[in-house]
Amino acid sequence: MHSPSHSFNCLFNNPEISINSGQVFLWEKFDNSWYGIYGDHVLKFSTSAPNDDGTKDNSIEFFSFPDLEGWEERIFRLDDDIQKILSGFSNDSLISEAIKRYPGLRLMRQEPHQCMLSFVCSSNTNIPMIRRMLKNLCRKYGSKIVVDGKEFFTFPRVDSLNRASVSELLSCGVGYRAKAIKAAAHSIAHGNIDANDLMRANYDDAKEELLKIYGIGNKIADCILLFSLEKLEAFPIDIWIAKALSLHYSWLLFGNEKEGKKWKQIHQKMTSTQYKTFSETIRSYFGKYSGYAQQYLFYHMRQSEYKRW
DNA sequence: GTACAGGCAGTAT
DNA sequence: ATACTGCCTGTA
Incomplete structure (x- = not known):
């Protein structure tokens, strides 16, 4: 089925980047269309092909099989007030930089x-x-x-x-x-x-x-x-985020320098208690939308390593 | 051949 | 609590 194309603002003109963040797994691109598995459904969106004069309008069309009415709002979290959420990170220079650098990056809601x-x-x-x-x-x-x-x-x-x-x-x-x-x-x-x-x-x-x-x-x-599960304060710490934390946030996580350096060398294999401590500290720092900060951090770390997937 | 990749559970100290 | 270990599988 065919959904009408949205009149998107600049905060959602690039659904591709969220899929490429690597946090969703079952999406594939063919030509100008992306296809994704969402539970029992196949979702699809198409960006428009270039016009005759070479320009591209930025309308996007959404489809689903079987029909899943208005899935794009749901999957791309268009119900989040992203402007407000992102402005909440304005006191953090790294996240602010990432937000400028990766426009359109969003969390995706998964089945x-x-x-x-x-x-x-x-x-x-x-x-x-x-x-x-x-x-x-x-x-x-x-x-x-x-x-x-x-x-x-x-x-x-x-x-x-x-x-x-x-x-x-x-x-x-x-x-x-x-x-x-x-x-x-x-x-x-x-x-x-x-x-x-x-x-x-x-x-x-x-x-x-x-x-x-x-x-x-x-x-x-x-x-x-x-x-x-709608817990936007969750802040998954994997190896990439751990690297980011030791690189950029040791000032926050380690009161004393030595311990930070020690952890830098290991920089993986957290103990369960370390995970808990870091998680609590970072979540109280980034606030109730910590998950969005994680998304930008994760994407940034992967980008800067020129990872392919 | 060996190291490594988006962790986790099991066991011993 | 922490330290240490093994783990399916495919790729470099």
């Missing part, structure tokens, strides 16, 4: 079950591998939807993953994460954990629930909370 399973697959691996694992899972357990002559596979229902045997999951190349995938699917399928409950709960309570699940630790829990 909760898909988000949870995606990040469960993300441990100790890289983005191309995560994408491969998820695509394999979709192909094996999702359903096929043909759009524009291309085959897409929806994200598996938790029931299917819960019923799958570990050896079947292994054939998707997920390795030792198979056990964690089953654990997560089982928790959802049996109602031990419920996305709507967690959305209503506060950050700490929701996180505590997620941490009970085998395979979900601090970082993955924070990703799930930020990207799918």
Whole structure:
């Protein structure tokens, strides 16, 4: 189905950059169109081809299969008052610089079950591998939807993953994460954990629930909370953010210089208590929209390393 | 061959 | 609490 194109302001003229941030995994570009898996749906948007005179108007058209009315507001968080949120970081020079440098970068709202399973697959691996694992899972357990002559596979229902045997999951190349995938699917399928409950709960309570699940630790829990459970104060600290923190925020995190230097050398492998301490400090510094700061920091760190994915 | 990639759980101190 | 270890899999 076809949604009318938006009259976008400068704060949302570039949905591509948010997808390229690497926090969503199942989007692909063909020509002028992006296609993404969102639970049971295939989403698509197209930027307009250049006009005859070589100029480009910046209208974007949105589609979904099956129809998902107004998905772009939801997925790109157009309901956030981003101007207000970003202006809240004006006292931080690094984030302010990143905001100027990467216009249009936004958090994306992910489908909760898909988000949870995606990040469960993300441990100790890289983005191309995560994408491969998820695509394999979709192909094996999702359903096929043909759009524009291309085959897409929806994200598996938790029931299917819960019923799958570990050896079947292994054939998707997920390795030792198979056990964690089953654990997560089982928790959802049996109602031990419920996305709507967690959305209503506060950050700490929701996180505590997620941490009970085998395979979900601090970082993955924070990703799930930020990207799918409306906890915008969540601040996932992965290796990239850890680098950013030791590079730019040691003044904030370390009272004494020595400890900062020591941590710089290690600069990964945080203990659980370190994670908690850093997380609390940084969240009280950036405030209730810390997650947006994380998004800009993460993107900036990846950009400055000329990473490909 | 070996190191490494968006962490995590298990065990021993 | 912290230190240390192994882990599927594909790529460089």
